[in-house]
Amino acid sequence: MAELAMQATALVKWFGEGDARTVAVQGVSFDARFGEMLFIEGPSGSGKTTLLSLISGILRPNEGTVMVEGRDIWSMTSDRIADFRLNKVGFVFQDYHLFPRLTTVENVAIPLILKKNDWDKSIDEAMEYLEIVGIKDRALLPPVKLSGGEQQRVAIARAIASHPDILIFDEPTASLDGETGRKILDFVKKNILTDKRCIIVVTHDNRIFEYADRIMTMEDGRVIGFEQGGGREE
Numbered sequence: 001m002a003e004l005a006m007q008a009t010a011l012v013k014w015f016g017e018g019d020a021r022t023v024a025v026q027g028v029s030f031d032a033r034f035g036e037m038l039f040i041e042g043p044s045g046s047g048k049t050t051l052l053s054l055i056s057g058i059l060r061p062n063e064g065t066v067m068v069e070g071r072d073i074w075s076m077t078s079d080r081i082a083d084f085r086l087n088k089v090g091f092v093f094q095d096y097h098l099f100p101r102l103t104t105v106e107n108v109a110i111p112l113i114l115k116k117n118d119w120d121k122s123i124d125e126a127m128e129y130l131e132i133v134g135i136k137d138r139a140l141l142p143p144v145k146l147s148g149g150e151q152q153r154v155a156i157a158r159a160i161a162s163h164p165d166i167l168i169f170d171e172p173t174a175s176l177d178g179e180t181g182r183k184i185l186d187f188v189k190k191n192i193l194t195d196k197r198c199i200i201v202v203t204h205d206n207r208i209f210e211y212a213d214r215i216m217t218m219e220d221g222r223v224i225g226f227e228q229g230g231g232r233e234e
């Protein structure tokens with residue numbers, strides 16, 4: 001079996017207290033393996049976003065552990081947790097979160113600059129990631145001049161600039177038409193998924209389930225099942 005990139009055990013997260021308490025995640029355990037594309041699906045409000053925040057070092061669980069490289073991330077100091085967020089996890093958000101006043105290449109260079117790299121070197125390196133995602137010719141344009149699929153690629157280039165072990169996509173196809181969505185998933189599976197990385201995709205879009213290696217289904221803050229996905233390879 002492939003090596004584990006992350007192992008979550010008995011995670012619990014609630015918001016509010018007393019009568020106002022909502023238990024968003026109620027005892028969730030799962031692992032993510034290097035080289036796999038793991039989909040997390042479930043109805044709105046089932047706890048998917050909260051779970052992602054717990055495993056990516058954004059939100060501290062009330063109970064449970066998130067083991068990465070043999071350590072519970074939540075037992076680390078806040079500096080180490082910040083380091084984990086910056087270096088081990090990448091996010092591609094549904095609405096891309098690109099900065100409109102920066103050029104495409106500057107958007108991709110942001111994580112490199114945050115790591116205190118030299119500006120020119122960061123731009124050069126960002127160009128390499130734009131080449132990987134196939135839109136180097138768009139480097140000097142602002143994101144608003146790009147199509148939805150191209151903006152998604154910018155977000156992917158920015159996410160992989162940190163060389164994350166765990167790359168998380170939140171509803172990657174929600175703003176794309178069916179064909180562009182499938183093209184993006186094909187591309188990600190062929191070019192972004194490696195045997196040293198795992199990709200977690202949160203989605204409602206059953207048109208793309210064929211790309212999953214495993215599909216985890218959530219309901220009311222709990223995992224109600226795992227299925228093998230199509231594991232599609234072109």
Ligand SMILES: Nc1ncnc2c1ncn2[C@@H]1O[C@H](COP(=O)(O)OP(=O)(O)OP(=O)(O)O)[C@@H](O)[C@H]1O
Nearest residue numbers: 015016022023024043044045046047048049050051
């Ligand atoms: N910051 C918060 N404060 C209070 N309740 C919250 C908070 N964040 C989430 N919740 C509640 O926790 C539950 C799970 O929400 P969550 O956003 O994790 O679900 P989801 O499956 O990601 O939903 P969606 O698909 O709509 O994004 C919901 O009942 C939600 O209202």
